[in-house]
Amino acid sequence: MATHHLASWAHNLLYSDLPQDVVRAAIKTFYNWAGCAVGGSDHPAATIARSTLTPFFGQPTASLLGTSYSVDAQHAALLNGIASHVHDYDDTHLDTIIHPAGPVASALLAVAQWKGGFSGKEFLLALIVGIEAECKLGLSVWPEHYDVGWHITSTTGSIGAAVAVSKLLGLSIQQTSHAIGIAATQVTGLREMFGAHTKSFHPGRAAQNGLMAAIMAQGGYTSSLQALEAKRGWANVIGATKPDVQANMDKWLGIAQETHGVGLPVGAATGRWEILRNSFKPFPCGIVIHPVIDACSRLHVELEARGLAVGDIQSVHATVHPLVLELTGKAKPRDGLEGKFSFYHGGAIGLLYGKGTPAQYEDAVVQDPEVIATRDRIRGTADSSLAADEARVVLTMNDGEVLQSHVLHAVGSLEVPMGDEALEAKFIDQCSSVLGDGVHAASQACWAIVEAEDVASISKALCTC
CATH class of the missing domain: 3.30.1330.120 (2-methylcitrate dehydratase PrpD)
Incomplete structure (x- = not known):
């Protein structure tokens, strides 16, 4: 039921259902993610991954932000995900400490470039859908799942990326359900890796996993249609230390809840939008x-x-x-x-x-x-x-x-959030050494994503080619 519920909600949600504050939060989330991806593009974790994986690259259809390289969409999702997280400067959902944008935006931008023709509004709708999915699932297994040693950004991020790409590509409810299952079985990320290059691998791999899951589901590949809720499904296996994990997942996904309650928004009803509880870091650390x-x-x-x-x-x-x-x-x-x-x-x-x-x-x-x-x-x-x-x-x-x-409340918290000027200063500080004189054009392009006729065009401003 949970898998079908999430797939149905994602499939049915329209851009016209989105409140303006949710759209604005998505723009800021994309803007912050783009700056982090460019800023991390020359870190050894990103450059080593790129150089060692070069023999496996396919047809160059998507850009590696902050560089002059283009690679296949799967590797673009992986490598941009690594770059966006390596400085630990990316967005944070404070209730779960998930970094939502890394897996979702990295997968979405790779697909948007590969396929082409997706507007800024279509991209933002898919971004919101993916972030809501991963954060709601994160809440259903928090904190025991994190405490036992899983890196919750990637364990939920694969599913969030799969739901987002399914939305962008217009998959059916059943196809989206299969995509959720294919992603759910690819559980990635151990907290033991914190402090090493492999921590940033987690959101990159989650982006790659979710992208692959949606593409395979689109082509007819199947999975369990109860991947999230089954006895041996995602929630009960990775959230096994939480005795009421099933009820908790139902709560956060809005199953058997009023549409105005805590559950996921359906149609014009908003529920609680987790993207509004996303925050942006003033400091690149835990x-x-x-x-x-x-x-x-x-x-x-x-x-x-x-x-x-x-x-x-x-x-x-x-x-x-x-x-x-x-x-x-x-x-x-x-x-x-x-x-x-x-x-x-x-x-x-x-x-x-x-x-x-x-x-x-x-x-x-x-x-x-x-x-x-x-x-x-x-x-x-x-x-x-x-x-x-x-x-x-x-x-x-x-x-x-x-x-x-x-x-009492640190800067960057929900009570003392980073404003647009602070976010822009952060973007410029990270990206200037990479983009040079093009940094201000890149900043403007990202802020204006909602107006973009083809999101792929924004990628050009974020690259050195």
Whole structure:
């Protein structure tokens, strides 16, 4: 029932059913994803994947963003997905910490280029459908599924990408159900890979899996039509530690719920749109570190105003939500990727630089003696009474003076979201070194996606060809 319900909803949803705030959220999601994909295109994880897979590339029908390369659609989905996630700068659904756009947008843009002729509105509708699917499914198995060790972005992302591509290609309800099944059986992503290149492989592979699932279903390939809900189906297998997983999935997919309740929107009824709970990162690292960086960046400003330096600090004490220490407790990160999972490094760059951009997560910065010395002065205490986006940081100076910063809601949270200007500054910062003088044209093209007659045309602005 759940598989059919999701496929029916996705098939029947019209662009005219979308509230304007949902459309605007989708535009911002695409804009942020495009900047992250271009910005990550020259990272070793992206370049190694591209060079090693070159012998397997097929007919060049889709672009690798931020480069002059074109490859087949499957590999474009994989490689753009890797690039979009490698800096850990992409969007985050705060209720599940899924990064929704990576799998879905990477698959959709590859298909849009390969097939051609899809308008911006058609693309955005498919993007919304895919994001809603993966986030609703994520909610149905959260948090046990994540806690046991699955990377929820990719385990749900394959299905989200399959639903999105099915929508873009106009698959029937039954074909979409088969696509969901083909994607559901391709479960990808272990949290053990965090801090390594393979973490970014997860959303790329999910995009590739979902694209393949939809294309195979379109051609008549079958799967179980109860892939999500069956006893040995997706939810019960990967969500096995949650005793009420079936009821929870029914709840979030809106089965046996009123159309105005928590379930997926049907027709003009909105339900709860998960894309409106999507957020954008001001810092390229694990999102639970953001409150510490925010607090330390504020203290950086105060130190400068008082004529003090980081070297004048005797000790730093951060009180944080327990997840911060659990997920990002790497006290001695060895490189930039490990630094993204170190709240100690996040605090150090906040104090030293007053900001956190990809430049502060370069290997040379993580290994810099001054950064290491600052990290070594930071101690953390978990406090379950704090919210996940809250932190308290106390500096004790060498002369005994105490400076404090309390961040109730970190920048980038739903309460303190990044505005369009901040998103644009982030886009320009990431993409300028890659696109050069074309960066502003690329920014404008992405903002104007809803007006595009053929989304494939936007890809040209995001490439160096």
